[in-house]
Amino acid sequence: MTTTDSTEEFGYTSSYLADPHAGQLARLRTLERAFDPLSHAVFNQLDLVQKPAILDLGAGAGSLAGWLGKRYPDATVTATDIDTRFLTDIPGIEVMTHNAATDGFPAASFDVVHARALLCHLGEREDILTRAATWVRPGGWLVIEDVSLRPSLRTANPVFRKVAQAGITLLEQTIGSDMLWADTLPDGLRDRGLYRVGHRTLEGRIGDNGPADAFWAATTAQAGPALLKRQLLTQDDLDAMVNLRADPGFTEAALTFVSAWGQVT
Template sequence: MTTIESIEERGYTNSYLADQHADQLARLRTLERVFDPLSQAAFDWLDLPRKPAILDLGAGAGSLAGWLSKQYPGATVTATDIDTRFLLDIPGIQVVTHNARTDDFPAASFDVVHARALLCHLSEREHILARAVRWVRPGGWLVIEDVSLQPSLNTANPLFRKVAQAGITLLEQSIGSDMLWAETLPGRLSAQGLSNVGHRTFEGRIGDNSPADTFWAATTAQAGPALLKLGLVTQDDLDAMINLRADPAFSDAALTFVSAWGQVL
């Protein structure tokens, strides 16, 4: 079997999820359609000053950062990413090229620090989480949202389980992702000393033509060449999975999205 190391350097920016991929913007748009309403709802729980300073860490294609700039008129919304190509044309935000692994911010810089679908993909996630707490002003909020793929491992369908496990293995080996980490988020925020910790969860399904189904399909299609190269699945598996998703009799839980927040006192 081909190894990860023989293909490319390990890490997000060299993976099939990186922004230079031809289909990445379209895939990120499917992610936004699933998760933006949930992220927006998380901000409803926060007591913010009239003109907050907000950091959207790893802002991706920027839809949430753009929404924040409209939702909080007068706010300073800083959107960061290691690759900012999709953020440059969004009005009302400040764009900063930033590597969450290595780049810092001064302590107490923001009223809110938000990260979505980011820390699960970074092996230094615990260290970054601790640093992000320091970036929040007293009375401010840390909002971490991430995806768990545990539901896809619980399926009774052997084909779906095989493809899901292959995707998790690819993410673990090529990026360093932990696709079960999200389920521990509330406890991890409490362990960081945050107060007023709260969370909400959302179950995303496949086979039902929902936004979550579209996101799952786009991500799996983008992963296809890497999955095949590593021998984690066959082309017959991928073709059969497409047919399974199209079967009106099939629908199953694929992911859990966890929104968690806590206040720095």
């Protein structure tokens, strides 16, 4: 029987994914290395106004915000997060403490609003998506990027499937994450009246020592104590997954990085 501590706090900021965790910066760096190439490709295809005002919502460790400041040197790039400890000393950006679930911006404040690996973890994701569209000026862009773990549920490998399902369950139970929500992003933008909606995906594999593999391994390792505490996995399960990833004959799709964008009327 799975037991939990009823006194545990619920939500991202009190979870094993929160910024105060000792390994969080290193984990975020693995996410950046895996996701940045897709994010760069998406922004490179957007037609932006001169001197755009860009909001990077939930900027994390700031690699994309810093890149945006270099890519658009005449832009105003505002990087926000509920915890901005990793956003210091990044040239070319303005930093603001901001809770996407409760804080807003005036209508038509930005030419681009971007969020990455954020909304899937917030129970208010649909409301935030609706509000974020209003923060974009007419003709501007809403760019939402997130992670889908659907590929991990398709595996026939029993060890990988057990660990993947346990990770998804942990995210649901402790944070309220929906790790399949990213698959709906293009339709979500269309439903809010955006046009010129497009999307791109990037497959992330484990067992190949690539960027996505490093991100998956770092996140699973950081989740280990919580998985054991909630009896979702045993130490033998975690050890078996480490051995599986180290097997030269093993590699499988584990996640999909999804980017979706649309223009505001």
